Amino acid sequence: MRRRRCWVKSVFRKSFGRKMDMKKLIQYFAAVLFVFIISSSASAETLFVKAREAKVMPGASFAGQPIGKLAAGSKVESLSRKGSWVEVEFEGRRGYLAATLLTDSPPSEGGFFSRISDKVQSMGGARRRASTYTSAAAARGVMSFDRARMSRQEMVNYDALSKMESSAPSEDDVARFIEEGRK
Amino acid sequence: MKALRIISAISVLFLFASCASAPEQAWRARASNEAERTGSDISAEVAFGREVASKILGRYGIYENEAASRYVNLVGQSLARNAGSPETEFRFAILDTDEVNAYAAPGGYVFITKGALKITETESELAMVLAHEISHVTGRHIVKELNIRAGDDSALGGAARLIGGATDTARLTFAQAVDKAVDMLFSEGYKRADESEADGNAVVLGALSEYSPGDFVLFLMKADKIEGGKTQVLDKTHPPVSERVGSIRETIRAEGAMPAPAYGARINRFKAALSSI
Numbered sequence: 001m002r003r004r005r006c007w008v009k010s011v012f013r014k015s016f017g018r019k020m021d022m023k024k025l026i027q028y029f030a031a032v033l034f035v036f037i038i039s040s041s042a043s044a045e046t047l048f049v050k051a052r053e054a055k056v057m058p059g060a061s062f063a064g065q066p067i068g069k070l071a072a073g074s075k076v077e078s079l080s081r082k083g084s085w086v087e088v089e090f091e092g093r094r095g096y097l098a099a100t101l102l103t104d105s106p107p108s109e110g111g112f113f114s115r116i117s118d119k120v121q122s123m124g125g126a127r128r129r130a131s132t133y134t135s136a137a138a139a140r141g142v143m144s145f146d147r148a149r150m151s152r153q154e155m156v157n158y159d160a161l162s163k164m165e166s167s168a169p170s171e172d173d174v175a176r177f178i179e180e181g182r183k
Numbered sequence: 184m185k186a187l188r189i190i191s192a193i194s195v196l197f198l199f200a201s202c203a204s205a206p207e208q209a210w211r212a213r214a215s216n217e218a219e220r221t222g223s224d225i226s227a228e229v230a231f232g233r234e235v236a237s238k239i240l241g242r243y244g245i246y247e248n249e250a251a252s253r254y255v256n257l258v259g260q261s262l263a264r265n266a267g268s269p270e271t272e273f274r275f276a277i278l279d280t281d282e283v284n285a286y287a288a289p290g291g292y293v294f295i296t297k298g299a300l301k302i303t304e305t306e307s308e309l310a311m312v313l314a315h316e317i318s319h320v321t322g323r324h325i326v327k328e329l330n331i332r333a334g335d336d337s338a339l340g341g342a343a344r345l346i347g348g349a350t351d352t353a354r355l356t357f358a359q360a361v362d363k364a365v366d367m368l369f370s371e372g373y374k375r376a377d378e379s380e381a382d383g384n385a386v387v388l389g390a391l392s393e394y395s396p397g398d399f400v401l402f403l404m405k406a407d408k409i410e411g412g413k414t415q416v417l418d419k420t421h422p423p424v425s426e427r428v429g430s431i432r433e434t435i436r437a438e439g440a441m442p443a444p445a446y447g448a449r450i451n452r453f454k455a456a457l458s459s460i
């Protein structure tokens with residue numbers, strides 16, 4: 001043990017280029033550890049609200065009345081995490097937001113709600129091409145396993161899918177529906 | 184020397200305290216992983232989800248009832264606002280079957296069967312069923328299970344090639360991934376942990392949207408009593424109701440999720456929209 005200590009000392013003597021006793025060595029480690037821990041514990045994480053609206057609760061649960069609301073894209077500093085809730089500072093006091101409504105990625109230029117649906121729609125006529133592809137593949141005479149897969153592909157309904165995709169209500173209708181539901 | 188010892192002791196205590204907060208760190212790590220999901224990955228998920236959705240619709244067909252369809256859409260969109268997944272464009276439809284079940288495909292395609300609607304008695308029950316399905320989408324349970332990404336080494340490499348004109352092999356890879364997803368929905372079920380996560384997140388989502396999470400328990404208990412094969416797929420693909428109910432109640436208690444007030448407007452519109460089915 002004694003030999004080991006001497007070895008450590010000799011390494012530090014070489015590193016620091018001067019004589020260093022064990023007391024100073026421990027002092028050095030303690031100081032480094034202390035500074036590291038204090039700096040890491042003090043660094044709150046910046047998070048962003050990724051829902052249309054996030055209620056700020058007085059505690060880490062739904063119990064009680066919200067103390068406020070934050071809009072999509074609002075920046076908050078997380079102070080701690082309690083279960084599925086994140087403690088934040090809100091208007092000079094502590095409040096809690098549901099963790100599912102927060103992200104550490106800032107909103108993109110168009111905001112969180114710039115949809116990617118346009119991109120997806122432009123991908124294709126993917127469904128139309130897949131559909132035509134099925135018959136084209138059959139015409140080419142694919143191998144038997146492939147035909148078996150194709151037979152499963154026949155159980156599709158793209159007309160119903162189109163209907164589903166075009167039946168979404170407008171944002172205003174949804175907002176009205178929510179408001180009316182509180183009466 | 185005494186001061187040195189105190190500093191050392193405090194440092195060690197802080198070190199232990201920071202180790203004890205490991206779950207928080209894990210959550211941050213998850214958030215970082217989400218950040219790594221590229222726009223191409225999201226587009227790939229939606230393209231993949233569309234194929235899965237078309238198969239769900241191929242099996243059951245869509246239930247043609249404008250009032251009911253619009254109502255389900257409005258309830259679903261109300262929840263989607265609080266789902267914490269702004270990049271997802273959720274869509275809702277009623278499946279034309281008396282089977283009691285609900286499904287979700289990646290990319291935001293959510294379905295409830297006509298049979299399930301028939302046993303719901305309140306808007307809140309309906310909302311909680313949809314919240315469970317939305318949670319499967321936001322949890323990306325199928326996507327993670329099948330490793331759906333836009334990269335060339337995944338099924339969606341096949342998706343990209345399918346869209347751009349594919350080789351037979353690439354097309355098969357994609358078709359197999361779609362079939363696997365369909366098998367998960369109709370016969371194999373999600374992983375138990377994913378079902379449990381969807382139940383837990385549904386409680387939070389329901390409460391955030393001012394619905395009564397406890398009504399999910401009412402729905403599940405009603406479904407559990409149905410006999411005659413209408414819940415065959417539901418029973419086969421989900422953990423036992425008794426197990427789920429206990430876990431849901433525990434989450435409700437832990438989250439302090441109180442029942443929502445019995446708003447008259449909700450009662451009236453529920454009856455108006457769904458009385459004809």
